[in-house]
Amino acid sequence: MSDWVDRMNNNTGGRRVRHAAITNSLRQTGAAIFLCATTALVSLPTDAAAQSYRFNTVSIEGNQRIEAGTILSYAGIARGKTVSAAELNAAYQRIVASGLFESVEIEPRGGKLVIVVREFPTINKISIEGNRRLKDEALEAMIQSKSRLVFSPTVAERDAASIAEAYNQAGRLSATVTPRIIRRSDNRVDLVFEIFEGGITEIERLSFVGNEKYSDGRLRRVLQTKQAGLLRTLIKRDTLVEDRIEFDKQVLRDFYLSRGYVDFRITGVNAELTRERDGYYLTMNVQEGQQFRFGEISASSELADVDSDEFMAALKVKPGVIYSPTIVENSIARLERLANKKGLNFVRVEPRITRNDRDLTLDVEFVLSRGPRVFVERIDIEGNTTTMDQVIRRQFKIVEGDPFNPREIRESAERIRALGFFSASDVKAREGSSPDRVIVGVNVEETTTGSLSFGGTYSTNGGIGLVVSFKEENFLGRGQKIGLSFSGADTNRVYGLRFSEPAFLGRDLQFDFDLSYRETQSDFSSYDSTVGRFSPGFTFPVSDNGRLGLFYKAERLDMQDGGDVYGGIIGSEIAQGVLWSSGIGYNFSYDTRRTGLNPNAGVLFQFGQEFTGLGGDSEYVKTTAKAVAQTKVMNEEITLRATVEAGVLSMNSGSSRAVDRFQIGNGIMRGFEPDGIGPREIDGVTGSNDALGGDMFAVARFEAEFPLGLPEEYGISGGVFYDVGSLWGLGDTSTASGTVLYEGFNARHVLGLSLFWTTPVGPLRFNWTKALKKEDEDLEQTFNLTISTEF
Known part of the structure; x- marks a missing residue:
């Protein structure tokens, strides 16, 4: 008992857990136990081999909850049996080792053996004090001590270590946990865990030794562990967590292997405390080897x-x-x-x-x-309390009775994890009813899949806006996705409903349903608009990297008088009122990033067409295309990206309206305000200057992103870009009351600088631009700031 008191006053297992004496009375009790035990042993004859005992009776004293027969069974001394002093000592040790008693005394009295015990008290109540960072509910789930059970110093010591480990994982390595007991009546105690949380022990510097091909900054971007920086109070990954370090070692190894460094090794990870003992210098020693x-x-x-x-x-x-x-x-x-x-x-x-x-x-x-002739006997799924079996089962391309393929099982396990429905998933194969049969066992643990988000948006074009969204990624446990959203800025409000079924009719066929309504009050045009859209569609794979989507779209478009002066073309389009369009279309996308075969480069190609005329008031074909190529150079320090985007609107009957035609906005071409370029109608008499949009557009964007030499934990990098493009083409202009400009192709050229800042509250992008070539009536925008966040 005294040993336990000592252990409660010292650090345990290097975890910085200080276990103090439970109470002063417990100290005295421990000392008394030691003295009694010593007296009992000393009273035995020194010549243990010569002394023997025969007891006619055995008396048990002090027990309240534990039966005398139980104590006798631990002692192992039968009435009338001759025992030696050594055997008597062994009986004492067995009773102590049972862990049921606070003190034990054995005293031979002639033909009578007296065993005096003092039982451990029962736990009346468990309290946790001093914790602010971790909630009581989370800590109580970690401890094994329970109310109304017998108090065990060993279990209490283990519980304190578990709590300290939880703080260790949270980066508070200096936290101490002290278990104490408060004596109550009827041999009961209150167990109190007193916690001193301490401060967060941050990683002040994360560096590498032995890396020649990739800089420290590039390798730090690979790891989940980050070093403390400017926003250290908001960064949650700048603490030293052993499990995270082990994960980072594997991630770093995968990074090098995927780039041909097959001999890469991590020879050691060193963590050194700072002089102030409030942070760590973490160093990873690596051997890169040669690239193959x-x-x-x-x-x-x-x-x-x-x-x-x-x-x-x-x-x-x-x-x-x-x-x-x-x-x-x-x-x-x-x-x-x-x-x-x-x-x-x-x-x-x-x-x-x-x-x-x-x-x-x-x-x-x-x-x-x-390979061996082994078949899949069955697939067992356990742990899914919400998600239906069929959602998990369709991640397998095999069924019962198919040949067993270990690679397919591993790929299925990855697909299950990629669903995001489970906090943990484990897929293992075990022998079935015979050696040629295999049972595939799936054990999952559900996690939350729904979210209610409140956020904000800001841009120099649209101002401040509110974003409210509800998302459920696993609707009713069917693997379906549903989302409701509202976003409102000063000039733009959007309401949306989206539903997605990823396995329509149990096949690799995704069904999507979109319903949206948008109100726009533009500061850059002389009219307001409302657009209602209904669009169901199907998407399916056509190759490893290609997907094809087919959809139907019905739109309600209304142009309204915005209260500004406008010319003849806009006036005639507003006079048409509400128009409906109905049609079908397709979208094809080819994305090499899906396979990830080249971690430094990727290509995205998108092509789509809409064919309206299935009822409604308009008939046209709208074609859009986009191609993006990206690569990383200079040991992946610099990202180069080239984008080409274009669109054509062909009216088969009637003429297009401004709400049908293309606009240069939403980042299609930087350096100009929305509706800042393209065909315009200017009326010198009324003073109107209307942006009309265009039937065609083409834009090429070239940009580079690069580090600025600042610590990467600040999340600040730079970029340069060059955009060239035009918006042109107009249908019937007979209703114009003024002069129509820029109907033809006139390329604009823009050069710009960017500053990227990834903050804990959202990504910020600052753009400074200069139009190298523009038209007289174009509306230039020399600065733009965007931010989008959810909280």
Whole structure:
């Protein structure tokens, strides 16, 4: 008992947990126990081998809750049996080791053995004091001590260590936890955990040793752990957490492996306390090694009925490409899918890699062999209290009775985790009813999938706005998504409802439903507008990187008098009142970022068309296209991006209105106000100057983002950009009351500087622009600030 009192006064296991004596009375009790135990042992004869005892009776004293028979069973001394002094001492040790008693005394009195015990008290109440950062409910879930159970010093010590570990994980390494007891009547105690939370021990500096290819700043952006900076009170990842460090080590290793550094190793992680002992200097020692590329690529078969040339033709990897395990994994999956398509079951693809250190290449031979004949007996799903089984089951491309493929099981596990419906998910295979049968077990733990967000928006164009949105990513446990949103700025209000079913009719077919209503009171045009939209559609994959969407769209468009002076064209369009359009369309997208084969580059291509005329008041074809290419250079320090975007509106009947035509806004071309370029009608008599929009537009944007040399934890980087584009084309201008300008193609050129600031309350972007070439009536915008956040 005295040992436990001592342990309660010292740090335990390096966790900085100080366990003090429970009370002064407990100190005295511990001392008394020690003296009694010593007296009992000393009273035994010194010649243990010669002394023996025979007891006719055994008397148990002091027990209240625990039966005498239970104590005798621990002692193991039978009535009338001869026992030695050593055996008597062993009986004492067994009773103490039961953990049921605060003190134990054994005293032989002739033919009578007296065992005097003092039971541990029961816990009347458990209290946690001094905690502000962590709630009582969270801490109570960590402790094993419970009210109305017997108090155990060992359990209390373990509970204190658990609480201290929770603070450790929160970055408060100096936190101390002191368990104390308060004596009550009837052998009861109140157990109190007194907590001193201490301050957050931040990572003052996070650095690397041994890195030559990538700078410290680039590697720090890979890790979840961050070093403290300007906004240290808001950053939650600048504390030293052991689990996070282990995760970061794996992330860093994956970063290098995906870039061809197959020999990369982390040789050590050192954490050194600062002189003030309020922070850490964290250093990661790495060995990068050499970068390898793919060498010779080949395919061979150990099966007589398999033509390796056919599988070789299916491979997409080419020699000279930087080696990446992801490319190898995707190639294996491609060959296995081809084998399944050809009806070749139990075919396994094994990559055999030959290293060529002279030219720093890796030859890869994909060997096709026959795997074991194992089938999937069943798929067991547990832990899903809200999510339906079918939502999890459709992440598997196999069903009961299919050949077992370990790679497919791993991919299914990744798809389950990617759903975002579960805080934890575990997919394992175990032997079934026979050696050739496998049971796939899925164990998940649900997490919250709904959110109610209140936020704000700000831009120099639209002013301050309110954003309210409700999202549920797993509606009724069916994997469906539903969202309600409202955003309102000074000149723009949008109401929206969106519903999405990712597996319509149980297939890889996504159904979307959009309903929105927008009111615009523009400061940059002489009219107001309202647009109501209803659009259901389907989207499905057509290749590894390509998706095709088909949709129907019905719109209600209304142009209204905004109270400003306007010319003849706008006046005639307002006079048309409410018009309806109805039509179908498609969108195709090709995005290489989906596969992530090249971590430094990606290409996005989008092309879509709308065909109206299925009823309604207008008939036209609207075509849009967008292409984006991005790459990282200078050891991934600089990001280069090029974007080309264009659109064409072709009226089949009637003429277009301003609400139908394209506008240069929403970042399509920087350096000008919304409706700042394009065809205009100017009337010198009335003083009107109307932006009319255009039937065609084309814009090319080129930009570079780069660090500014500031600590990356500040989240500040810079950029330069160059935009060139035009908005042109107009239909019938016979209603014009003034002069119509810029109907033809007139390219505008803009040069600009950007400052990016990623803050805990949202991303900010500052743009300073200068129009190198513009028209006289264009409305230039030399500065723009945008911010969007949810809280």
